Amino acid sequence: TAAVLSMSLAPFMIKFNGKITKFIHKDSYSNNHQGIENTIIEESKYLSDHVILCGFGRVGQTVERFLHKANHPFVVLDMDIKRVHEAHNAGEAVYYGDAAKQSILMAAEINKAKVMIITFSDFHATLKIIKTTRRLNKDIPILVRTLDDSHLNELFEEGATEVIPDTFESSIMLASHLLLMIGQPPSRVLRQTRQIRQDRYKILENFYPGEDDNPMEQHQVMKGIIHSVLVEGSMYAIGHRLEDLDLESYNVKVEAIKRGHVRGENPSGETRIRDDDHIVLSGLIEDIERAEKYLITG
Structure with missing residues (x-):
């Protein structure tokens, strides 16, 4: 019975763990949170024209090394306590803080x-950060890394300046x-790769699907597919010009x-479709x- 009860409560606990923790440890949570903000404020108060780097995993650490080499000021926010502890002890400007919180971003001199x-x-966490950032600073450029292009439009609509999908960049x-x-x-x-990025990866959007590809999954990850239609026999398209077929309307x-x-x-x-053409x-x-x-x- 205890096992069944714990299993049934698990989704609730996961969803509301932050609120439960705040309620049980209300005073200590408030003090710790204020302490975190004060630390970031103290370390960031003299910063200007700096980079706010959200996330200190492998990608974040790689970016940070480039900023180090460029001698450009930055502050890093991350939610992994162990990672923050290790980096901070090593003298890195890495702080524990939720970048989706207004007070944390203000402490980092957004x-x-x-x-x-x-x-x-994490798409949902990224979206929250963008929304909070745009409430505080409408003009700051926001550069976003994603695994793929499945949420490009949503990210741009919320205020992302540039979105860099891992799948496309590794291919490029x-x-x-x-x-x-x-x-x-x-x-x-260089010119070709720059053009692809300026066009927001349009040339890379559609792919030929294979037997192992899940159509629903592909639909979510990619903009679409490439498919060849063999025109033969008594098909309607034979003898028609492309502009008359108006396939763009589909x-x-x-x-x-x-x-x-x-x-x-x-x-x-003006191209007229013939029998045995592949469109x-x-x-x-x-x-x-x-x-x-x-x-x-x-």
């Missing part, structure tokens, strides 16, 4: 900071090294048309399914 960077991958880095190895000029490689893009052994990228609207579409799975049905039956 209104005098130059940039905020959020380096952990790998491709950049490859291009340099095959003899591409560094200036061209929220899909015609990436290419493969005719025989020739693939034509970004075909013009290469990109978009969300459900939109591609609707567009394919239209190409078949009209």
Whole structure:
């Protein structure tokens, strides 16, 4: 019975553990919290144009080392007590504090900071930090690291200035090294990678799905897929021009048309569809399914 009761209470305890702790240890919690704020205030009061670095895991520590080398002032906020203790004892400007709390950000001189960077991958925690930051400082650039692009729009809508997905950046880095190895000029490689980032990774959004890919999971992680539709027999699309088919109204893009052994990228609207053409579409799975049905039956 005790085991069953503890299992049933577990979700409640996890959800409200912070509030329960505050209630049971009201005085000590208040004092400790104030002490944390005072420490951050004392260490940050002379800072200006500094970076507020949220999260001190592997990514956060890597960023911090670059800031050290650049000799740029910063303050780090993290919620892992052991990590903060180790780093602080080693002389690092790392403090225990919830960056989603207004009082902690004010203690870190959010209104005098130059940039905020959020380096952990917890989407909901990141969203809270962005919202709190924007209430206090509407203009500060907020740089956000994510695992993938599944929440890009939400993060931008709440006030993120730039969002860097791990999956895309690792792919860009790998491709950049490859291009340099095959003899591409560094200036061209730099220009290409810069353009991809300026376009917010649009070129990397859609992928060919494999047998092991879960469609629902892919839908959440990626913007969409790439799918080739073979036009043959008595399909509606045969004989029509692309502009007349108006596939954009289905929220899909015609990436290419493969005719025989020739693939034509970004075909013009004047292109007339022939029997045995492959129309290469990109978009969300459900939109591609609707567009394919239209190409078949009209």
